[in-house]
Amino acid sequence: MPAGSEVPLCEAAAEGRVSDVEELLKAGADVCEHDSTGISPLMHAAKNGHALVVSRLLEAGAPWNAVDKAGRCAGDYAADNAHQDAFDVLLNAGITAELILGAVERQSKKKGEATNKSYLDERVEYSEDRLMDEESKAVMMAWESPLMAAHAKVVCSAGGDILNVGFGMGIVDTAIQGYEITSHTIIEAHPDVYARMLATGWAEKPNVRILFGRWQDVIPQLGTYDGIFFDTYGEYYEDLKEFNEYLPQLLKKEGRYSFFNGMCADNGFFHLVYCELVRLELGSLGITTDYIQLPVKDCMDEETWKGIQHKYWQLDTYSLPVCQFSEDESEEENQ
Ligand SMILES: C[S@@+](CC[C@H](N)C(=O)[O-])C[C@H]1O[C@@H](n2cnc3c(N)ncnc32)[C@H](O)[C@@H]1O
Structure with a gap:
């Protein structure tokens, strides 16, 4: 059975079929649905170096930081298989997301409140x-x-x-x-x-x-x-x-x-x-x-x-x- 074949979006992502990925997404495929091994469409695309598919899936809302059962994310898959383009797309997505998250956190943080107050109060x-x-x-x-x-x-x-x-x-x-x-x-x-x-x-x-x-x-x-x-x-x-x-x-x-x-x-x-x-x-x-x-x-x-x-x-x-x-x-x- 080819990689991810029981989940059509996983299979299309693994094979780098960009237009099929787009069709499936338009038809309402779940961008997060992973296959039986716990690997998501984004991880399949990253593992096989399909940078364009990686971009499409990220645009469709695939979380850059989701992990499989072993705690590995799409970026780890791209790195392990030396797919620089897919890796760079994921790295940029991660940095952008964390920049935005940081700005949101700063807005909501109460001024003067120590992050580690409980540690400082403990022995x-x-x-x-x-x-x-x-x-x-x-x-x-x-x-x-x-x-x-x-x-x-x-x-x-x-x-x-x-x-x-x-x-x-x-x-x-x-x-x-x-x-x-x-x-x-x-x-x-x-x-x-x-x-x-x-x-x-x-x-x-x-x-x-x-x-x-x-x-x-x-x-x-x-x-x-x-x-x-x-x-x-x-x-x-x-x-x-x-x-x-x-x-x-x-x-x-x-x-x-x-x-x-x-x-x-x-x-x-x-x-x-x-x-x-x-x-x-x-x-x-x-x-x-x-x-x-x-x-x-x-x-x-x-x-x-x-x-x-x-x-x-x-x-x-x-x-x-x-x-x-x-x-x-x-x-x-x-x-
Ligand atoms: C990881 S240890 C530092 C280890 C040190 N580099 C060494 O070589 O042993 C962290 C230290 O920072 C102190 N600390 C935590 N929050 C702090 C804060 N906001 N200001 C100053 N010190 C803090 C902790 O009490 C702790 O002693």
């Missing part, structure tokens, strides 16, 4: 290799240490004044302390984490300034920085976007910015959509974003996720963002 618990919240979700884990070392290297590359948002286990801050820098400001909002910082002597370090509070509330106390790293917990893309919008005021013109890139890290395609979205949105602030690819498979083993509610990382590669003002912006400023 956290430290152990040797992790920091956990009350729901057994990991706030921070030691497997990220090589990534934190790489982030520290990026933001400390020119020394100077460094800002880190989110102390967690202090891994990135310990790495930052290994560089010759002028000052090191740390923002931390959780009372237990702050207590830990005090108990472990961070307040006595000569070049360290601790700001206890949410970054949203302590922004007026900040200066300008040569390196900025952002890694909070329980916040969403919209919060990261809000922080990014302060960069023109916080980051020196030659400075480097990076953030923990854990957006949608349970699906390769969704993750890529967000990598591109952040690149686009930072671009509108005159900031370029490059991603350094770091393999992370070897950072984890079977034991790593034992006792943890949500495995927040599922990808083989970490895309470490390196962000800086584009040369045009820096030149304009120097003139």
